[in-house]
Amino acid sequence: MANTKNVSKAVVNRLPRYYRTLRELADQGIGRISSKELALQMDLTASQIRQDLSCFGGFGQQGYGYSVDKLIVELERILGVAGSQRAILLGVGNLGRALLRNFDFSYCGVRPIAAFDTAQTVVGSDFRGIHVHALQELEEYCERERPDIAVLCVPADKAMDMAQRLVKNGIRGIWNFSNVSMKEDVLGVPVQDVHFSDSLMTLCYRMKDTDPFDEINEIE
Numbered sequence: 001m002a003n004t005k006n007v008s009k010a011v012v013n014r015l016p017r018y019y020r021t022l023r024e025l026a027d028q029g030i031g032r033i034s035s036k037e038l039a040l041q042m043d044l045t046a047s048q049i050r051q052d053l054s055c056f057g058g059f060g061q062q063g064y065g066y067s068v069d070k071l072i073v074e075l076e077r078i079l080g081v082a083g084s085q086r087a088i089l090l091g092v093g094n095l096g097r098a099l100l101r102n103f104d105f106s107y108c109g110v111r112p113i114a115a116f117d118t119a120q121t122v123v124g125s126d127f128r129g130i131h132v133h134a135l136q137e138l139e140e141y142c143e144r145e146r147p148d149i150a151v152l153c154v155p156a157d158k159a160m161d162m163a164q165r166l167v168k169n170g171i172r173g174i175w176n177f178s179n180v181s182m183k184e185d186v187l188g189v190p191v192q193d194v195h196f197s198d199s200l201m202t203l204c205y206r207m208k209d210t211d212p213f214d215e216i217n218e219i220e
């Protein structure tokens with residue numbers, strides 16, 4: 001297998017999009033695709049795709065393209081979503097509830113197994129079968145169930161303490177929604193910060209120079 005240690009962050013960031021596109025192709029019953037066709041679907045170039053996938057060993061055949069199903073399996077292995085990672089969620093407020101109720105964790109090979117909160121109003125309730133425990137139960141629960149991932153939806157001022165406590169309890173990765181940037185070298189585990197605002201601001205930036213009235217004036 002290719003050495004993947006030096007694969008650039010840009011390539012790694014593109015992998016989920018490859019995976020998503022391939023799953024959509026599989027859903028449409030497409031079994032094989034050339035790098036040229038895949039490039040069209042993804043708004044990339046064929047050579048970019050060949051270059052990206054060659055970091056992990058290639059997987060295509062000259063003149064034959066990629067087997068969609070095989071590439072999905074390879075990407076699941078590369079992304080580490082093939083096995084079932086077990087997740088706990090901290091902070092069952094507006095955002096935590098929305099995730100528990102609506103987000104398809106299984107698409108990423110992740111299985112939520114429990115949630116924790118400090119508020120008596122929510123402790124003891126269930127969301128799509130996920131039980132909300134009192135935060136005091138965290139240590140004992142982690143020792144017994146050994147969850148891999150923590151989904152952090154607590155208020156910003158609680159986030160860093162919670163992250164450190166989770167790592168002490170064996171959590172190996174944090175999906176951090178708390179609007180506080182976390183340093184991986186301080187925590188010692190991978191952290192993925194999620195900011196909806198980044199995505200919305202990027203949209204606003206890209207719309208900045210496209211005033212629809214300009215086009216209308218040009219037509220008139």
Ligand SMILES: NC(=O)c1ccc[n+]([C@@H]2O[C@H](COP(=O)([O-])OP(=O)(O)OC[C@H]3O[C@@H](n4cnc5c(N)ncnc54)[C@H](O)[C@@H]3O)[C@@H](O)[C@H]2O)c1
Nearest residue numbers: 091092093094095117118119154155156177178194195196
């Ligand atoms: N990343 C994003 O794009 C994004 C979007 C919305 C909200 N947020 C952030 O997500 C967090 C949650 O937002 P919300 O609207 O759900 O807030 P909320 O107040 O509705 O929910 C917070 C929940 O955390 C619980 N809590 C407090 N301290 C805790 C602790 N130590 N351990 C476990 N639970 C604890 C509270 O009891 C409450 O149920 C905030 O930090 C907010 O800024 C981020």
